[in-house]
Amino acid sequence: MSKDPRGYYQTLGVSYSATYEEIKISYRNLAKRCHPDLNKGHDTTALFQSINEAYSVLSDPIQRRNYDQSGSPIQSVSRSQSARQNVYESKPQIDPYHCVDCGCVSPQLRHILYTQVVSFLFGSHKTNIWGIFCEQCGSKRLTKASIITGAFGWMSAPGLLYSAHALGRNLTGGKKENLINLEISLRQAVYYHLNGDKKNARIAATDARQFANGVQDGWWNDNEKRRAKELKPIIDEILD
Numbered sequence: 001m002s003k004d005p006r007g008y009y010q011t012l013g014v015s016y017s018a019t020y021e022e023i024k025i026s027y028r029n030l031a032k033r034c035h036p037d038l039n040k041g042h043d044t045t046a047l048f049q050s051i052n053e054a055y056s057v058l059s060d061p062i063q064r065r066n067y068d069q070s071g072s073p074i075q076s077v078s079r080s081q082s083a084r085q086n087v088y089e090s091k092p093q094i095d096p097y098h099c100v101d102c103g104c105v106s107p108q109l110r111h112i113l114y115t116q117v118v119s120f121l122f123g124s125h126k127t128n129i130w131g132i133f134c135e136q137c138g139s140k141r142l143t144k145a146s147i148i149t150g151a152f153g154w155m156s157a158p159g160l161l162y163s164a165h166a167l168g169r170n171l172t173g174g175k176k177e178n179l180i181n182l183e184i185s186l187r188q189a190v191y192y193h194l195n196g197d198k199k200n201a202r203i204a205a206t207d208a209r210q211f212a213n214g215v216q217d218g219w220w221n222d223n224e225k226r227r228a229k230e231l232k233p234i235i236d237e238i239l240d
């Protein structure tokens with residue numbers, strides 16, 4: 001088998017050992033150059049599609065690993081495995097969440113809410129920012145927001161109050177809602193589980209269990225507690 005049977009690496013012009021960052025940069029450049037709207041007169045649609053297909057496989061760690069190992073982004077199922085995997089055949093494949101900044105798929109994505117305050121002479125502008133981030137991008141965002149708030153947040157009376165609150169929140173890692181993060185962690189866990197990646201499935205499911213416990217202990221209404229309870233057997237199944 002050739003190393004690049006569908007030519008994904010060749011299409012994106014990257015080496016087999018390219019990092020996610022290198023793949024993303026190369027994809028963006030190519031996609032810009034080949035975009036059908038910018039190439040009126042010659043048809044680049046097929047090329048554009050093949051660039052997108054290559055990127056969608058190589059930017060997804062699991063699909064890329066499967067492709068490197070077997071030449072197909074979808075894991076091949078051996079006969080001995082197929083009996084076990086039949087259980088999941090009726091279930092649809094699920095898409096994992098991606099980090100909104102770097103696009104990565106990670107078992108430890110978090111929904112984070114943080115606050116940035118910029119003050120002017122007579123007032124302050126407070127922005128609540130939220131999103132789903134990987135660990136690295138999350139801490140980059142929090143650091144940046146804290147620097148901006150620290151530098152520009154203090155210059156008015158309300159700004160002083162807002163800034164103190166914002167910095168307190170940001171420096172403790174932003175606000176992470178248990179229920180939302182439970183749903184996110186569990187989706188990642190199921191995604192990895194269905195793809196046979198036990199290690200990452202466990203990491204995500206362990207976090208999901210923690211968030212589920214957080215919902216049950218905290219100030220949540222009955223519907224939210226019920227939802228957490230509903231999800232627990234799925235977590236248990238993955239962790240067993």
Ligand SMILES: [Zn+2]
Nearest residue numbers: 099102134137
């Ligand atoms: Zn990220």
